[in-house]
Amino acid sequence: MKARLLAIAVAVLVFVPAAFSAVDAGGSMHAAKKANAGTTIVVYASGDVNVQNLWQNNIIPQFEKANKGIYVKFVFSEHGTQDGTTLARIGAAVKGRHWPGIDLVDGGLVTTMASAGLNQPVKKATAPNLKKVNPDLLVPVKGNAIPYRGSSVVLAYNTDHVKSPPKTLQGLLDWIKANPGKFTYNSPNSGGSGYSFAETVVDSFLSKSVNTQMVNDYVPNLESNWKQGFDTLHGLNKYVYQGVYPNGNAAVLTLLGQGQIWVAPVWSDQALTALKNGQLGPNIKLSQISSPSFTGGAAYLAVPKTAKHKKVLYKFVNYVLSPKAQQMIVDVMAGFPAIDVKYMGDAIKQKFQDVDANILRQTYNTKMQNDFKAQWQQTVP
Amino acid sequence: MVLPPVAVVAVFIGFPVGAAIAYTLGKTGGPNSTVSLLAQRQHVAHHGVTTAAYREVLGNSHVRADLWATVWVTLVTIAVVVLLSWAIGLYLRLSDTRISRIVSALSVIPLFIPVVIASYAILTFYASQGFIKTLAYHLGWHSFPTLGYTLWAVVIGEIWVNVPFGVLMMSSGLNSVPNALIEAARDSGASLPRTVRSVLLPMNVIPTVIVATFTGIYVLGSFTVPYLTGPSAPNLMGVSMANFFSAFNQPQQAEVMAMIVFVLAIGIGTIYIWANVRAAKRASSTT
Numbered sequence: 001m002k003a004r005l006l007a008i009a010v011a012v013l014v015f016v017p018a019a020f021s022a023v024d025a026g027g028s029m030h031a032a033k034k035a036n037a038g039t040t041i042v043v044y045a046s047g048d049v050n051v052q053n054l055w056q057n058n059i060i061p062q063f064e065k066a067n068k069g070i071y072v073k074f075v076f077s078e079h080g081t082q083d084g085t086t087l088a089r090i091g092a093a094v095k096g097r098h099w100p101g102i103d104l105v106d107g108g109l110v111t112t113m114a115s116a117g118l119n120q121p122v123k124k125a126t127a128p129n130l131k132k133v134n135p136d137l138l139v140p141v142k143g144n145a146i147p148y149r150g151s152s153v154v155l156a157y158n159t160d161h162v163k164s165p166p167k168t169l170q171g172l173l174d175w176i177k178a179n180p181g182k183f184t185y186n187s188p189n190s191g192g193s194g195y196s197f198a199e200t201v202v203d204s205f206l207s208k209s210v211n212t213q214m215v216n217d218y219v220p221n222l223e224s225n226w227k228q229g230f231d232t233l234h235g236l237n238k239y240v241y242q243g244v245y246p247n248g249n250a251a252v253l254t255l256l257g258q259g260q261i262w263v264a265p266v267w268s269d270q271a272l273t274a275l276k277n278g279q280l281g282p283n284i285k286l287s288q289i290s291s292p293s294f295t296g297g298a299a300y301l302a303v304p305k306t307a308k309h310k311k312v313l314y315k316f317v318n319y320v321l322s323p324k325a326q327q328m329i330v331d332v333m334a335g336f337p338a339i340d341v342k343y344m345g346d347a348i349k350q351k352f353q354d355v356d357a358n359i360l361r362q363t364y365n366t367k368m369q370n371d372f373k374a375q376w377q378q379t380v381p
Numbered sequence: 382m383v384l385p386p387v388a389v390v391a392v393f394i395g396f397p398v399g400a401a402i403a404y405t406l407g408k409t410g411g412p413n414s415t416v417s418l419l420a421q422r423q424h425v426a427h428h429g430v431t432t433a434a435y436r437e438v439l440g441n442s443h444v445r446a447d448l449w450a451t452v453w454v455t456l457v458t459i460a461v462v463v464l465l466s467w468a469i470g471l472y473l474r475l476s477d478t479r480i481s482r483i484v485s486a487l488s489v490i491p492l493f494i495p496v497v498i499a500s501y502a503i504l505t506f507y508a509s510q511g512f513i514k515t516l517a518y519h520l521g522w523h524s525f526p527t528l529g530y531t532l533w534a535v536v537i538g539e540i541w542v543n544v545p546f547g548v549l550m551m552s553s554g555l556n557s558v559p560n561a562l563i564e565a566a567r568d569s570g571a572s573l574p575r576t577v578r579s580v581l582l583p584m585n586v587i588p589t590v591i592v593a594t595f596t597g598i599y600v601l602g603s604f605t606v607p608y609l610t611g612p613s614a615p616n617l618m619g620v621s622m623a624n625f626f627s628a629f630n631q632p633q634q635a636e637v638m639a640m641i642v643f644v645l646a647i648g649i650g651t652i653y654i655w656a657n658v659r660a661a662k663r664a665s666s667t668t
Contacts, residue, residue, distance in 0.1 A: 084627060091415045112630070116419050187613055189628030242509065244530040245613040260510060367421055367630070374629040378443045381613035 038069035039312045046080035046107035050273055050333040055106070058328045063319045070312055075102070083109045094118045094305050103307040104316065106148070110302040111366040114144035115218070120303040122146055126314045129321035132339035137298045139216050140365055145300035148320050149329045150336035151269045152296025152360050153196035154286045158262040165263070165287050169204055172289055173232070175263065176239050182262040184241035184252065187381075189373040191249035196295045197265040198376055199363060202229025203292050218367040223375070230379045237381065245381060256284060265294060272334035296360035298338055336360070405637045407431035416632050423633040438637045446615035448641065454532055454607075454617060455600045458539040462596045463589060465540070466547025471577065473548075474555040485552070489545040496542060500609035503538050504529050530612050538606035543599060547592040554588030555581060590656040597649045601642050618642050 045055050060072045077083060086102070087109045093100030105113065113119050122130065122143050130146065137147040155172065157165040161182070166172040176183045186194035203211055205228040213219050237243050241261050246252060249270055255261045257280050266286075274280040288294065301320070307313060319325055323344050326337040330348060341349050364372060400412040407426030409417035417423060424433035438444050473485050491499065506512050507528035517525035528534045558581055566576045604619035611620065618638055626635035 087419065088415050091418060095415065095418075112419060189624050242527060242530055246530070247608055258510070260508070370421055370628065370630040374625075374631065377614060377624060377629075378441070 038071055039309050040071040040073055041103045041309055041313050041316060042073045042075065042101060043104045043106070043316075044075045044077070044086060044102045045105075046077040046083050046086075046109070048079065048270070050269065051106070052076045052078070054329065054332050058332050059320060059325050062325070062328070063316060066319070067315065070315070072316065077107070080108050083107055087112060090118055090304050091116065097306060099306055099308050100304050102304065103309065103313050105302040105304070106299065110145050110300045111141055113302050113304070114141040114300070115366055117144070118302075118304055119144040120305050120307065120310070125303070125317065126311065127318035127321060129318045129339065132321065132343050134340065137338070140297075140362055141300055145302050146317060146321075147298035147338045148301050148317075149326075149333075149338050150296060150298045150360055151267055152288075152336065153193050153265050153294035154268045154271065154288050155294070156256055156264055156266045156271055156280070156284055156286050158256070158259065159283045159285050160259075161262045165285070166289060167287075168291050169200060169289055170291075172263075173201075173236075176236060179262065180239045181241050183239065183264060184245060184255065184261055185265050186248055186252045187245040188376045190247040191252075193249045193252065193265045193267050193270075194245065195369070195373070196363070198233055198380070199372065200292055200294050201233055202226050202372075203295075205229045205232075214364045214368050215362045216365060218365050220371065223371060226372070226375060230375065233376070233380045243381075253279065256280065268296075268336075269334040276334075293361050295363045296336075297363050298360075299335075401636050402640070404633060405434055405640055407434065419630070420632050421630045423631070434633050434637045435640075438634050438641075443614065444621065444638065447618055447621045450532055450615040451601060451618045451642075452645075454536055454539065455597050457536050458543065458600050459593050459597050461536070461540050462543045462547045463593050465544055466551045466592055467589070469544075469548050470551030470555050471581070473552045474558075474581070475573075485548070488548040491541050492545040496605045497609070499541060500538055500606050503534060503541065504610050507534055507537070529610065532611060532616075534610040535607045535617065538610050539596075539600050539603065542603075542606060543596045546595065550588045550592050551585065554585045558584045587656060587660050590653060594649050594653040598646050601646055601649075 043055065043060070045051055056074055056076070060074055064070065064072060077086070086105070090100040090102060090105070090113065110119075122138060122145065125146065127146075133147055138145075155165060162175075166175045185197040188195035188198045206214075206225055210222055210225055213222060241255065246255065249267055252261075252264045253266060253270065253274055256264050256266070257274070268286065271280065271284075271286055275282075275284065301317065303310070303313060303317075321339055323339070326339055326344065327348070329335040330337060337344055337348065363369060396412075403411075404413045404416065407424050407430055409423065409425050417425075424431055424437070469484060469488050473481050508514070509527040509529065511529065514525050514527060517523075528537065562580050562584075563576055566580050567573075571579065600617075602619055603617065604623060607617040608620050608623070611617065618641070622635045622638045622642075625631045625638065
């Protein structure tokens with residue numbers, strides 16, 4: 001009797017979550033049923049709700065409308081909480097040469113997959129629009145991931161208290177010291193905007209060639225060059241807000257919105273969205289610093305080596321890189337287009353002639369970034 | 382008949398734990414081959430085992446600082462939760478008024494509020510422009526400390542999360558003490574404090590041990606409260622582990638830290654089992 005109960009319990013434990021995840025993955029049972037008629041590709045994305053909105057309400061429905069018979073299943077992991085398990089799942093599937101259940105990946109794990117050699121190389125892709133993408137963006141991922149949008153970190157400042165924002169990194173550091181408690185950045189391990197500030201300070205002490213190597217490769221023996229930059233960051237402890245580095249990009253936006261801090265590095269797309277929906281008031285303005293500028297970079301898509309329906313999949317990728325879909329990225333999430341702006345409409349050309357994803361200052365290689373975050377945690381706070 | 386549950390536990394808990402222990406000792410093959418394919422800065426044992434990962438983690442002064450922070454936050458939280466839940470439990474046991482019923486309802490409210498929301502609320506409440514500081518300022522205390530983003534905010538958060546369980550355990554434990562015993566003590570001239578010390582306290586040891594041990598184990602492994610309300614460094618081991626595991630891509634070091642927390646939790650678990658065995662022995666010797 002007990003054994004039978006146990007069998008039932010196990011069956012319930014296995015099948016109920018499976019059924020739910022099928023519902024999740026399909027968006028609806030309806031989508032799953034439709035899928036039998038044509039080809040279905042599975043897209044996994046992680047990030048904030050702006051990423052979810054871009055895929056789920058814009059790119060995917062528009063693509064399905066334009067391509068009858070192709071269905072896109074969308075799996076979303078908020079804040080990348082499933083990234084670790086998804087990465088392990090794809091890693092195991094590619095090693096065992098079977099389908100991982102996911103055909104296209106968008107999220108932080110993509111660059112890790114690229115360096116671990118789990119991705120289909122981009123040169124094998126059959127997407128004509130890839131030619132419109134700047135080839136420099138392929139270098140940091142060794143040609144193993146497809147850049148599809150860009151975003152950059154900018155300086156946000158409160159115009160009630162800051163009339164003329166700092167124009168250079170040195171100017172910003174001087175401002176921080178002159179206005180104790182009115183600046184902070186999120187801990188680099190918890191979000192890209194704080195990471196960018198920390199890397200920018202460290203980069204200002206690096207030679208051009210060392211910096212380029214760190215962008216393109218994992219070179220742990222060059223990490224000793226970071227010391228001077230980390231010392232400078234450590235020296236800021238007594239000037240940042242409460243001597244604390246909050247966790248997450250959003251926490252900094254909150255402090256900025258509440259007026260507790262006056263200046264902070266923020267993601268351009270996140271800040272523009274926050275300005276639009278009122279989380280940040282009209283007294284917050286954005287600007288960029290120079291020598292060096294904050295880093296930015298592309299977000300990448302990955303095709304696992306063992307993905308199914310590659311031909312159809314690249315049709316989808318081609319659509320993502322089309323001027324039409326790139327326009328959605330600009331409109332919906334205030335991102336930067338990944339393709340050269342000369343292919344876009346006139347309004348976009350004007351808006352992005354100074355800052356497009358092609359000339360954004362690149363961040364380090366992913367493994368370099370991981371070591372950077374670890375060393376920041378040990379030396380700065 | 383006992384075999385199937387044992388098998389389930391062995392497969393779903395025992396095996397992953399075994400694989401994790403092997404990984405911390407430098408075994409990167411077999412079930413650990415996928416994680417070791419992606420990890421950075423790992424220590425690999427080509428023959429036998431290596432304790433290099435343990436030496437690296439324990440030799441890191443920042444990890445040690447996190448460990449001490451975890452230990453003292455845990456101890457302070459246990460002490461306050463036990464005292465607070467005893468006090469509330471006792472009040473509910475000895476007084477049956479409208480106020481005591483309101484207190485009893487209020488004390489379990491944290492159970493129904495998600496920890497993330499509670500953490501943000503605590504952070505805002507104790508922030509530099511928060512309610513508490515503003516109140517203190519208006520009362521003339523201008524140098525009131527800002528508790529947001531400190532380990533004290535973590536302590537407050539952990540207490541907030543753990544008190545409802547403590548109150549439920551303590552009040553049910555105290556309610557099971559027969560009224561007759563309390564009345565007998567009072568009739569023979571014992572004062573209220575004396576009754577509490579000689580009757581209620583000895584009869585409520587097991588619930589107290591349960592509250593203390595469960596609170597301790599909860600705080601040792603907690604993540605959300607310290608992540609959202611705590612300082613950048615040092616912070617609790619849960620936050621550190623998550624950093625090493627995902628942000629620094631050093632899962633081996635993260636698992637070593639998990640082993641350290643595991644050992645601490647075993648220490649607490651031993652106290653719990655010892656108390657239960659003692660109580661069982663006593664029960665069998667008196668009947």
